[in-house]
Amino acid sequence: MSGQYAALVEHLGDVESLGRIENVLGWDQQVNMPPGGAPARARQLATLARIRHELFVSEKTARLLEDAAREIEGMAYDSQEASFVRVAQADYDDEAKLPASYVAEFTRVTAEAHEVWAQARAQKNFAHFRPTLERIVDLVIQGAEYRGYSEHPYDACVNQFERGITTARVREIFEGHKPQLIALIAEVTRSADRVSDAVLRQPFSVDAQRGFGLDAVKQFGYDMARGHQAVAVYPFMSAFSRGDARITTRFYDNWLNPALFGMMHEAGHAMYEQGIGEALDGTILGTGTSLAVHESQSRMWENLVGRSRGFWQWALPRLQAHFPGQFDGVSVDDFYRAINKVARSFIRVEADEATYNLHIMLRFEIETGLVSGQI
Numbered sequence: 001m002s003g004q005y006a007a008l009v010e011h012l013g014d015v016e017s018l019g020r021i022e023n024v025l026g027w028d029q030q031v032n033m034p035p036g037g038a039p040a041r042a043r044q045l046a047t048l049a050r051i052r053h054e055l056f057v058s059e060k061t062a063r064l065l066e067d068a069a070r071e072i073e074g075m076a077y078d079s080q081e082a083s084f085v086r087v088a089q090a091d092y093d094d095e096a097k098l099p100a101s102y103v104a105e106f107t108r109v110t111a112e113a114h115e116v117w118a119q120a121r122a123q124k125n126f127a128h129f130r131p132t133l134e135r136i137v138d139l140v141i142q143g144a145e146y147r148g149y150s151e152h153p154y155d156a157c158v159n160q161f162e163r164g165i166t167t168a169r170v171r172e173i174f175e176g177h178k179p180q181l182i183a184l185i186a187e188v189t190r191s192a193d194r195v196s197d198a199v200l201r202q203p204f205s206v207d208a209q210r211g212f213g214l215d216a217v218k219q220f221g222y223d224m225a226r227g228h229q230a231v232a233v234y235p236f237m238s239a240f241s242r243g244d245a246r247i248t249t250r251f252y253d254n255w256l257n258p259a260l261f262g263m264m265h266e267a268g269h270a271m272y273e274q275g276i277g278e279a280l281d282g283t284i285l286g287t288g289t290s291l292a293v294h295e296s297q298s299r300m301w302e303n304l305v306g307r308s309r310g311f312w313q314w315a316l317p318r319l320q321a322h323f324p325g326q327f328d329g330v331s332v333d334d335f336y337r338a339i340n341k342v343a344r345s346f347i348r349v350e351a352d353e354a355t356y357n358l359h360i361m362l363r364f365e366i367e368t369g370l371v372s373g374q375i
Contacts, residue, residue: 004067005081011064012088012284018052020240022107027238027246029114031230038115046108053103057096065089080279088284090163097146106139118233137370144371154368161291167368174361185354188342197338199330200256204323209251209259212322216260216315217267220301222247226274227267235262235349237298239273242281246270257339258350264306265349268298303353309336 022045029041055061065088072081113132120129144156152167159165214229232248239245247266251259272294273287280286288294305311313332320327327335342352348359369375 004064004071005085008061008064008068008088009084009283011060012056013282015052015056015061016282016284016286018048018055022048022052023238023240026111027240029111030232030234030236031248035115035119038112042108042111045111046104049107050100050104053095053098053100057092061092065092080285084283084285091284094147094159097148098143099146102139102142102146106143109135109139121233141371141373152368152372154371157367157371163290170364171368174364177357178361181354181357185342185344185358188354189344192341192343195337195341197341199327199335199338201254202256202326203254204252204256204326206251206253206259208322209256212319213249213260213263215318215322216306217247217263217301220264220267220271220305222267222271223274227270229263235266237266237269237273239270239287242274242276242278242286245273261302261306261339262349265298265302268301269294271301272297307336307339307353309333312336312339 025041025045025048029038033041065085068085069089072079072085075082077083077086109132113129113136116132117129120126140157141153144153147156147159149155154167158167158170210229214224218224226243226245228244228246230246230248231250233250235247235249237245237247247263247270249259249262249266276286309332312335316327316330316332316335320330340352342354344355345351348356348363351359366375
């Protein structure tokens with residue numbers, strides 16, 4: 001299509017490209033950058049974020065949105081054109097409420113925070129991170145006030161990840177599941193000694209862990225010609241296009257689960273990005289439709305596939321080949337029980353399938369408490 005809609009797509013393509021460049025710098029910060037680069041990288045990211053924001057909320061964007069909406073009037077709701085204009089307008093309406101100075105400051109502070117957090121984590125020293133965390137919470141509250149909300153300040157936060165949902169609705173969903181989940185976990189943990197995961201807690205070569213993990217996710221469908229795997233303090237996925245969706249994990253030399261299931265989880269995110277239609281690549285529609293849908297894909301591959309008995313009937317012989325002698329005599333049933341052992345823990349990304357959900361619910365309670373000032 002030519003005309004005003006095409007002009008809008010071209011204009012917002014520049015906005016999208018600037019956002020992807022921010023992602024590249026963020027990836028490098030967490031994977032390659034030396035700690036001493038943190039202050040300069042934070043300034044670079046803040047500058048990019050400000051330029052991107054100013055371009056997006058400019059008068060030109062407002063005019064093109066209005067003209068494009070008139071041009072495509074009458075098109076089907078789920079057509080690419082109508083969807084593009086609808087999403088772009090919603091994003092514009094939300095972001096236009098934020099001053100450029102706030103966008104730059106939030107980006108700078110959160111970028112600097114990563115290195116502070118990594119140091120605090122390594123030292124097990126929360127006090128080192130606390131002032132930075134307090135500043136981030138203050139900025140999040142300030143952003144909620146800029147964006148506005150009808151009932152709870154967290155509404156303005158959660159809308160950034162799942163458009164249209166409210167704090168009350170999330171609470172309703174969680175409260176509908178939490179009592180039964182707590183009861184189930186209590187019942188399971190009463191019999192915890194019936195299941196041993198000792199087979200997963202041995203000395204494991206990091207190279208062998210990486211080799212087996214990559215073999216597994218490539219069999220899932222993760223395309224390494226359009227992907228990459230690296231090590232980071234905190235596992236994440238970052239996509240710069242459908243042709244470049246990268247994953248990270250962290251390795252323990254005495255526990256198999258974190259790297260393996262972390263790689264499966266992040267590959268699920270990456271495969272979602274690799275599966276986006278070519279026509280959407282480089283546009284504002286060329287990413288996940290929501291974080292909940294994105295997370296459904298990562299957890300599907302990690303848990304519904306990766307922790308299934310059927311998968312390990314295929315995978316266990318391959319695991320034994322990667323770790324000669326370490327899994328000899330381990331049956332599929334024994335291994336299946338070991339990887340599904342339920343146990344309370346402090347680290348969400350390393351939690352089993354059952355307790356993981358309580359981590360999410362607890363995080364929700366903490367975040368809503370912080371944003372409302374109750375904590």
